[in-house]
Amino acid sequence: MPEVNRRQAFVLDGAMVLDNRRGTAPGLRIEHRGTTCFLLPGVPHELDYLATTFLDPWLEERGGDIQLETTVLKVACRGESAVEEKIASVYDEFGAEAVTVLASPGEVRIELRARGGAAERAALLQKMSDRVAGFLGPSVFTRHGDQDLEGVCGELLVELGATVATAESCTGGWIAQRLTATPGSSAYFLGSVVAYSDQTKVALLGVPAELILQHGAVSREVALALAQGARERIGSDYGVGVTGIAGPGGGSEEKPVGTVHLAVSGPRGPEDLIHQRAVFPGDREKVRRMTSQLGLELLRRRLLDPNYRPGGW
């Protein structure tokens, strides 16, 4: 055991040790002249664990019934400005300080806040949340902020008793990585082929070589063939296919960097396919992130509605 770990076991006189289940550095809680002091480690996920486990309950106890409560709705693959415009009347109705819209690449969070007693807060949050959900419709993928898009897709697949597989080019496995981030995902996720080279697309997914030759690897036709290949080769009910130009190289006038084609295949056979094209701005990381997000969002919409067609809200 290195010397630094030994030092982590030191306890200040009179301090209470806060058991750290995420690492070796425990926290300490000290009462001194009427002041309570929490000493927490700096590693983010350890800090998070100790703060949630020991500090939050301590604060809540002291907050009494009058508290600030937050509900978060999330929307994927929509612009921050477009979301703000759709829900503009909510600001007027409930006050600008009750609503915050926060954007990250491919995702918009709508945070709703209510203050007051427990019953009052719950009723107000319900009303606000219903209003926002009404304006945004099925674009809202969750009304519980701690849920992510991949987790919602997983829940829908469990409900349907269905399985999914992915065939990814430009995202390099990111959609598979996200789908498997959810505990228990082996119940519905069977596998993925990351077909980065054309040869892999042909050999492992059965994409016809002529199709790539004729339309290019980044095309509607190849995206559809990838989605079908994933489903057929891996034996799942649904398939997600993704191909695109993540950049910085590889773009052309006709197909600039950021051009992506996505498709989802469904269990009703070779005609059960949806397709969407997008051109994403930004660097390689952002294009890939937005593409993985749109792949999951397409899957979610298709799982929600067998007749879903990409395009509107």
Add this chain to the structure above:
Amino acid sequence: MPEVNRRQAFVLDGAMVLDNRRGTAPGLRIEHRGTTCFLLPGVPHELDYLATTFLDPWLEERGGDIQLETTVLKVACRGESAVEEKIASVYDEFGAEAVTVLASPGEVRIELRARGGAAERAALLQKMSDRVAGFLGPSVFTRHGDQDLEGVCGELLVELGATVATAESCTGGWIAQRLTATPGSSAYFLGSVVAYSDQTKVALLGVPAELILQHGAVSREVALALAQGARERIGSDYGVGVTGIAGPGGGSEEKPVGTVHLAVSGPRGPEDLIHQRAVFPGDREKVRRMTSQLGLELLRRRLLDPNYRPGGW
């Protein structure tokens, strides 16, 4: 165009517009009564772009020749405490304020700082960096802090004129996702099979079903078969195979949650294989992150040294 975008075009009287190439909200620079004020947007990657492009050069101009300069070395898959112990004498030699060790899951950064004129700084940083690299040996994967592990693997593959493919179970495609994050990775990354179900391992990677039956999907034998299957089925020079129990379910007394087996296959044929077992602490996300990190680190060490055997430093 939504109204909020229109507002982003407002310019304060006398302000200079800072062109934002990452989004729609530009920055502003204002000179007022001898004070310079920078107004920057809050979206992190936009802020980062504008700060790097406009604020940093402005600050540097005013710093003169006396500046603080930093060099960062990075080590993968080693404990923070173990790294600190190995380089302990560097603190004594150059002063504790010149060295900072920072850990994140699967990675340790050693930041070295020097103050003074340009020549003096460069000489001191070189000396410090050499000393640290001497203590840590080939565990240091970069002496340029902005390089990541996947990028270093990519550089080695380019140097060798070699290609790689991955076969991933518990990481769900994360290693592939990381290898393809580097621009130009299509030169050396051919593809991946994310074999989450046993059937996918057998059908797409040729892992013998008896092997899984006999040793379990999380075993040395299956990791080796995955690494070989990736190489053979996708047709690459090197293959990375990963299988493990990411949790929270699926653990047993013999194979607790966090148990992972990794293997790398090389171009010298079916005997050209290395294997490593690890048991990672932490939640699902952390186990998966550490596993993807160790997969890349094993690949890097194997690319550096054809006779590499996992275990030591």
